[in-house]
Amino acid sequence: MRKIFPLITFLAIIFGVTVTTYATLWDRGGGLIYDDVLNITWLQNANYVNTSRYDDALYGFDTNGMLTWQDAMLWANNLSYTDTQTGIIYNDWRLPITFYPSADGYNDGSEMGSLYYVGLKNLWGDPSPLFSPFENVQDYWYWSQTGYEVEFAWGFSFRDIPTTSGFIESGYQATPYKPAVAYCWAVRDGDVAPVPELSTMLLLGSGLLGLVGLKRKFRK
Numbered sequence: 001m002r003k004i005f006p007l008i009t010f011l012a013i014i015f016g017v018t019v020t021t022y023a024t025l026w027d028r029g030g031g032l033i034y035d036d037v038l039n040i041t042w043l044q045n046a047n048y049v050n051t052s053r054y055d056d057a058l059y060g061f062d063t064n065g066m067l068t069w070q071d072a073m074l075w076a077n078n079l080s081y082t083d084t085q086t087g088i089i090y091n092d093w094r095l096p097i098t099f100y101p102s103a104d105g106y107n108d109g110s111e112m113g114s115l116y117y118v119g120l121k122n123l124w125g126d127p128s129p130l131f132s133p134f135e136n137v138q139d140y141w142y143w144s145q146t147g148y149e150v151e152f153a154w155g156f157s158f159r160d161i162p163t164t165s166g167f168i169e170s171g172y173q174a175t176p177y178k179p180a181v182a183y184c185w186a187v188r189d190g191d192v193a194p195v196p197e198l199s200t201m202l203l204l205g206s207g208l209l210g211l212v213g214l215k216r217k218f219r220k
Contacts, residue, residue: 025119027133028192030083037118038111040187043093046158047136049075049184065138066181069153072143076186083192093186095145098154104174110144111187112156116171125169127160141174141182148175155182 026034031044049055050065054075058067067075072095079093100109106124108117116122122129131137139159147153152175161168168174176182 025133026191026193030085030192031081032083032192033133034191034193035115035119038114039191040111040189041192042115042134043081043186044134045136046131046134046142046185047138047183048081048186051136063181065183066140067143067184068181069143069147069176069178072182072184073145075184076145079186081186088192090188090192093188095143095184096156096187098144098146098173104172106169106171107173110146110154110156110173112142112144112158112185113171113173116156116158122171124171126171129159129170131158138183141176142185143176143182147178151178152176153178 024036026036027044028034028041033042033044034040035042045051047065049067050062053062055063055065055067058071076093076095078091080089080091081093082089096111096115098110098112100107103109108114116129117124120130137158139157140161141155141157144154144156155174155176157168157170157172157174159170161172
């Protein structure tokens with residue numbers, strides 16, 4: 001039994017099966033980050049709108065990647081992103097969801113809140129939050145796809161937002177005005193890494209167990 005447990009652990013490592021679950025962000029390469037808490041994939045570039053110059057083409061001038069809520073929804077829903085490593089094209093993107101659309105303030109009641117507090121392990125009001133392995137995280141609101149009443153939609157601040165009376169601290173959830181502009185971060189459901197088929201797992205597992213048995217036979 002003592003010798004079987006290391007083998008089981010080895011198989012678990014190979015196939016991504018863990019005995020204890022931890023909140024982890026997996027860099028899949030190609031500009032894609034998998035969030036195993038939410039089971040969604042984030043674009044690594046948190047301001048891809050600006051990088052791709054989508055805002056320039058849409059408005060005729062550079063907004064640094066900021067769009068109105070309606071334009072942000074259209075951008076995410078129509079986004080076609082090519083994995084720079086595999087060449088696979090993904091076109092099933094969306095804006096993040098707010099789970100508890102009545103709870104403003106510092107909380108993880110949204111996919112962006114979960115990323116900030118759980119995935120990245122930041123604290124509310126942190127003046128220097130950590131964002132690795134992401135890049136281009138901006139210091140203003142990010143749109144959620146979840147609307148609030150008619151004229152507003154939920155948003156999240158990953159960094160301190162300067163205002164005329166001070167600033168809104170990082171990790172805050174509120175409801176910006178839909179016709180105003182804010183940043184956009186696209187996500188898609190699920191992982192982009194291939195999952196081994198059960199038959200393949202069983203075949204390799206039985207092969208390794210066979211090697212263990214053969215080794216024991218020669219020892220006798």
